[in-house]
Amino acid sequence: MILLDGKKVAAFYRERIAQKLAAVTQRDQCPELAIVVVGDDKPSAMYAKSMQKTAASVGLTAAIYQKGGEASEEDVTALIESLNQNRQIAGILLMMPLPAHLDSQRIINKICPEKDVDGLTDSNVARLFTGRPAFVPCTPQAVMAILDYYHIELAGKHVVIIGRSNVVGKPVAQLCLNRHATVTICHSRTADLPAVVRQADIVIAAAGRAGLITGSMIRPGATVIDVGINRVDGKTVGDVAFDEAAAVAGAITPVPGGVGSVTTMMVLENVVHHFGNA
Template identity: 45%
Template sequence: MQKAFEAALIDGKSLAASLVERIAGDVAVIKAETGQTPGLAVVLVGEDPASAVYVKSKHRQTEAAGMRSFVHRLPVDTTQDALMSLLDQLNADPAVNGILVQLPLPPHLEAAEVINAINPAKDVDGFHISNAGLLATGQEALVPCTPLGCTMLLKDRLSDLSGLNALVIGKSNIVGKPMAQLLMAENCTVTVAHSRTRNLPELCRTADILVVAVGRPEMVRGDWIKPGATVIDVGINRVEGKGKPRIVGDVAFAEAGHAAAITPVPGGVGPMTIACLLANTVTAFRRQNKPNTTRFAAE
C-alpha cells in the first residue's frame, strides 16, 4: 500500500496575491503623497511565444497594481546598437522607475552587455553587475525576483531560518548564486551544488531547506529528500507523455510526501516571481525619490 502524501503544499499563488494587494496599497500611498505613479518598462525583442506570454502577464499585473506599464516590442533583427539606444532613453526617462529586458535574447545580441547597460537603480531584475556585487557584500541592492520570492516563501513557512542547513542546487546568476546569498543573509548554513556535484543524493539528505533550480525534469528523487525538509522547486519543465504535454518541476513531486512542505509546480514559485518584480519597481521608485517617500510594505 502506497504511503499517503503528507507534505504541506506551499501556496505561492496565495502569498503572491497578498503581496500584490500590499503593493497596490503602496502605490496608492505614493500617488497620494507625491502625485507620481511608479512606472515599469519591459523590452521584448523577437517573437518567442513563452516570452510573449510572460510580457503580457507582466503588463496586465503592473497595471492592475496601479502602476504605469511601458511595453517595447522590437523585431527579432534589432541590432545591438538600436537596443542600447532604447535603454539609454529609458534610463533617462523619469517616468520609468524600473527596466526589464525579457530573456532570452536572440543569439546575435550580447545579453551581458544589455543587462549592464541598464541603470542599476532601475534594474528591477537585479541582474546588473552592480546589484550582484551589492547583494554579495550584504549591501542594499535590487534583488533578482525568483530568489527573492523563494526567500519570502521560506520565511512565511518557517519564520526563522537561522541555523538551518540549506542546499541550493544550481549555480546560475539568475537563481542559484543570489539564492545562496539571501539564505546566508538569513543566517543559514549554505551549500551550493550543481549537476556535477559528487554524492549529490547524500548531500541532499543533510538539508533542512532544499532549493532546486537546475532545469532538469524530476532530477531530485524522493529518497534524496530529508524527512521533514522544506523543499522549494524552482524548475518549470515541459515533458511529453500520453496525451498533452505536462509541466513538472526539478523534484519528483509524487515521491516527496515525507517532506514537511514543498512548492507545487505550477503554483509555487512562479506567481511570486512577478509579484516580486512589482515589489522591486516600488522599491526602485522609493530609492530614486528619497527623501520624499516613506518605506513601503513591499520591501
C-alpha cells in the same frame, strides 16, 4: 506536511503592492515599468504580456517596448538610455534571451542599477555578494518571500541548493548566507547528490531537470522549495518528484502554484519600492 502555496504568497504581495502604489499616486506620482522585448522569442513575448496584465491588476502602468530581431546593439542601447532618463520609469525589465548577435550582458549593464528591477546588472550582483542593498533576481527573491510568509527560519539551517545558475542558484545561495544559513551548492558534477541532499534542512531545487529530486533524497521533515519548471507529457512539473517528496517533507512548494506564482509580484514589488524611496 505544509503545502507552501505560492498563490497565497502572491496574493499577500499583490495587496501590499497596491497599498504602496496608492500611497505614491496620492502624491501625484505615477511609476511605470518598461518591459523591453527584442526579437520574436515567443515565451518572452508571452511573459511580457502576462507581466503587463499583472501590473495593470494592481494599478501599475507597464509598457512594452518592442525592437525587431534585426535591431543593432546601438538601437537597443539607445532605447534603454532613453528609459534611464525618463523619471516616470521606475523599473526596466529586459526580456531574455536577446537575439544571438547582441551582447546580452553589455546591454544589461546599460540599465541604470536603480531601475534594474530584475537585479542583473554587474552593479547589483556585486552589491548582493558584498551584502549591500541591491535589487535581486526575482526568482530568488520569490523563494525568500515564500520562506518569510510561512515563517521558515534560515539561521543555523543547512540549505542545499541544486543548480548554480547566475539568475537562481548563486543569488539564492547568497541570500541564504545573508540570513546566516549554512549553504551547499550542488551541480552536475556533485558526487553522490542524494547523500548531500539528505543532509538538508531546506532543499532548493533549481536545476531544470524534471523529477531530479526524489522522495528518497529528502530528509524527513525537511522544507522543499521547487524552482523548476519543466514540460513533461503536456504537463508543467518541477525538479522534484512531488508526490514522493511530499510524503516525507515537512513543507513543500507545488509546481505549478509555487515559486512561479510569486516571481512576477517580486518584479512589481521592486518597481514600487524603488519609486516610493526615490
